Amino acid sequence: MEKLFTAGPVSLDEEVMKALSRPVMSHRGSEFRAILKDVEDKLCEAYGTEYGMVDVLMGSGTLAVDAMVYSSVNRGDRVLVINHGEFGQRFKQSLERRCAVINELKADEGNAVDAEHVLAEIDKEDYDALAMVYTETSMGLAYRDAERIGRRAKEKGIRVLVDAASAMFGEDIKLDGGYFDAVSTCSQKCAAAPPGISFVGLSEEACRFVYGVGEKPRYLDLAIYADSMRKGYDVPQTPAVNLVYALDKALDIMLDTGMEKWIEKHRQLTGKLYAELPKLGYRILVANEAYRSNSVAAFRVPEGLSSDQVIERVGKEGYVLSQGMGSLKSSVVRIGTMGTINMDDVDRFIGILKDMNGWQGKE
Ligand SMILES: Cc1ncc(COP(=O)(O)O)c(C=O)c1O
Missing domain, CATH: 3.90.1150.10 (Aspartate Aminotransferase, domain 1)
Known part of the structure; x- marks a missing residue:
């Protein structure tokens, strides 16, 4: 083989493959709800959050980015985008579709955007949100200034959105660090699970502000997912049940490793x-x-x-x-x-x- x-996607551990072929169960039953609760607890541990939560979405990483955008940014909001390549570009396009007003910072190919320049821009202008890709997968570039930049932005009340598709669980990223508000990733990268599920980690503040953002499609509304988890894991749509089994196993393997x-x-x-x-x-x-x-x-x-x-x-x-x-x-x-x-x-x-x-x- x-x-x-x-x-991404990645080759899977045999135990994860086996979990995929367990019989399908009703997603409304207590057994499945218990699995989802377990998955949520494990994701919170892996995301390094006690005060926030992790919304679990049925769809790939692109869905998670769109959900972050539509649930954190209102039409007409001013957004600073740090763009290092293909996925930075897609993040920007998602924000454009949301009718955000964008200012973009870019660097030469293979270089990181100068953090001092970003900090000066944050200090100078009034932005509602800042968007960055942690690891720009098209370049193999991990933007390790993201925490420093995120902290300064949050101090100014700017919402910090991070696409961490190939970074989360492969870089030392912590949701509770006070740097980020929404951090997305997907199952088929460092979590080493099959493709098809994605996550958005929400900071304590983001758990509140997603309720105040209007005009968002139902499937992209992170408040609905947060509510469903708070209300006993009664999920809003039919989840990919077998992918959840496999994800649960993959998270066990990751957390058991440490x-x-x-x-x-x-x-x-x-x-x-x-x-x-x-x-x-x-x-x-x-x-x-x-x-x-x-x-x-x-x-x-x-x-x-x-x-x-x-x-x-x-x-x-x-x-x-x-x-x-x-x-x-x-x-x-x-x-x-x-x-x-x-x-x-x-x-x-x-x-x-x-x-x-x-x-x-x-x-
Ligand atoms: C940084 C980043 N963002 C978004 C995506 C899109 O994820 P998906 O293909 O799961 O929709 C990827 C996929 O490689 C990615 O690396």
Whole structure:
């Protein structure tokens, strides 16, 4: 069976696969409600929150981003967007559809937006919200200034929205830190569960303010999900019951490992890639190592090769990689170290690259 070295979805533990095939049960029964409560408790632990909550949505990470936007931002609100690539762009588009008034800060490809510049902008202007992607999955860039920026924004009463799809549970992010209000992620990344479920962690304040935002589609209304959890896990729509079983198991595996160890595992796996691939002619897209993601590493392929060629060759050995996105499609490969990927896989993968024709001499 092939193994996914992609930026998500990820290969699953056998126990998680087994959980998927348990019989379907009624989502209105007490047994399923108890499972949902367990899932909520585990997610709160993993999100590092005692005072907030985590809304569980049936849909992918894009749904969670839209739900954050529609439940936190009113039409006409002024929003500062920090944009590092494809997913920053999509976040901005979601806000545009919400008719927010946007000011965008960008950096050159592979660089982080200067935090001092962002702080000055926050101090200078009146914004209602700030939106940023924690790990820009298209670049492998983890914006580790997000907490510092989020804290300053919150001090000014600005709502801080974070798309942490590939960052949450792979970076040390805590919802109760006083930096963020809404943090979204999805099941198929560092949680190592099947795709199809997403989450929005809400700070203590966000648990209140989502009730005051109007004109939002029902499926995107985080207040409805929060209410349903408070009212005994009586969910508003039919959930993907079997995905919830699998998620429950995946969260057990993560929490039994311990969050620190779990994050460290991702850091070590990408760390090995960052150390070894440049020796083979692959250039790390993010020049400054302080901003290199723990969970998704992006590399420019050596001259004379295309990402398709690398992906095809590695695929013959049973590993699946992700291509670059947008204009980087043919020149970049992205490698996720989530799910069941371990150090043996990383070593084997590096060995395959070494064996590829045409550039062995570059070592
Ligand atoms: C940062 C980020 N945001 C949003 C998404 C969209 O998630 P999904 O494909 O689950 O809708 C992704 C997916 O890779 C992502 O990496």
